[in-house]
Amino acid sequence: MQDPRAWRLSSEAGSVRPDTSTYSHGTQSLEITTTGDPDRPTCADLTLSGVDMTDCQWDLWLRAEDYRQVASILLELGGEGEDCLRLDVAPDMRTLRTGTWCRVTVNRAAERAVVGRPQLNRVTRVRLKVVPASDSAPSRLWVGYLATLPSADSGIVSISFDDGYDSDYKTALGIMQGYGIPAATSYVIADKVGLPGRMSADQLAEMREVHGWDIAAHASTDLTTLDEAGVRKEFETIRSFLLEHGYPEG
Template identity: 85%
Template structure:
């Protein structure tokens, strides 16, 4: 064992191969620290292995697929072995253009798996989408999730990305692959997992027990320019056993302590997660250190990491200072579990933020509105049900129904819970919040804090 910056590290050599795994012990769990010793595509390949294992039984071509491309989140490894690899993009004849407009072609200049991807070029006209079809022998998809690797040249040029599952005719189930297109904002490879909670529409009576055609349809945004989207990988994943709800609060407002806590207790909901900003703790309108301690020790809340500075405006040194500040604050005050989880300020991130955050945390939460899968495909781009003064009880009811039926993670994010709101979009009236929480309690769904969910969904390292 050798120390590194006050942490305990250990080195393993596996199978006589030239594989060096440096395990860096954080206060909460073991995480992999290859960032300074290996190129990024190799870091990602090994993290993918540890996050879910090799799916060797699914396809004889899977070993080349593990050679993943640079800039994708190294933590975006499979949560479980794929049920079936549908396409690794290595056969240039597998996909065919099924739309009148746009174009597709194999592209060896960028790839998430193997040595090529499928490039899809849009028309720039929202009325003329580009569609690519993959023929299948008839696969049972009645109880699965879908795993896609995507890269967008410019996400703002795309209105929607739809995955259609059908047979020989036009009957199909249509899913929104990226309900919030900001998921593809970095322009780098992004792992996106979806399930039927992202259902957009159903045409006719599709037989999901015998899917013979998969179609990826890319719809351009209005008044957009032609742009490119790359598909690097498509597979199915097992569905979760149950949906999960999480209740989280940003910014550390004292309404977490004074109002939200009591409402949750009255509704029989055990605990929530409060993402706090280190330099705001103790200020007027924010929780004090004593209140944070009571929330954790007496009421079971998790206290997690947040910040107020737009990290996308900083260089790497500035990003690291911000992340080190909040992580150190939480560790010094006795919140090691929450210190592993970070909520992005204003939900903003770029490739630098995405990469750097993984030196400090095991999950990163966005404000991108979409049902999250269990397990999350990428723990550093967690998607949420973002709630504000505009949120209705009907929307909450529908989200919970989807969570129960399709077994996803409904992560409800709030800010201030006020007796009387000041009109700010992040302020929610206490009586509205109570109705929302009654709906959660009545749903029968398990309610867990973010650290609890991530512990249950991330396989332990051997």
């Protein structure tokens, strides 16, 4: 499914073409151009000889010119006619960091709809449908790679909380224990620990030592707004906080 020349435009709007200027695998990618009109999505179709997709996940590499211009990306698996399994590739479009190749793994949990009776044991048509956001401008999305992966026998659920609010300690901890979920990760902002509404250093220590939570940290600002010196300073602050408080694994 890697040859962009094998894909064809199946919608009345937008365009598709191979692009050798940017790619994640091989030497070219599929460039999809949207219309800027959410009522006129752009669809690219790939014809297959009949692939068994009853027990798999879908592995994609995508790049957005501007994720804010895209409302949704749908992966449709079917055959002749409109019968298909429709999957939501990126429920949160911020997953597609603007101007960067991003890997997205899609499984059956991303099911948006089942249209008719698709035969997943013999998929002959794969469709990518890109729906523009409301009041957006025409934009481009690149597909660098699409493949199937075997479904995992089991999975891991990881729960995390941002910003170090004291609701982690006062609310989330008790609720999770009531459901038999032993621990999570609290990502705290170093220079806000101990402020009103935030966990104190003692509470963080209790969460880790008594309740088994992981304590980690993230930036205090959007890293994309910083120059190199600013990024280095931000990470030095994070690293110093974690080491000084005994959280080297964070």
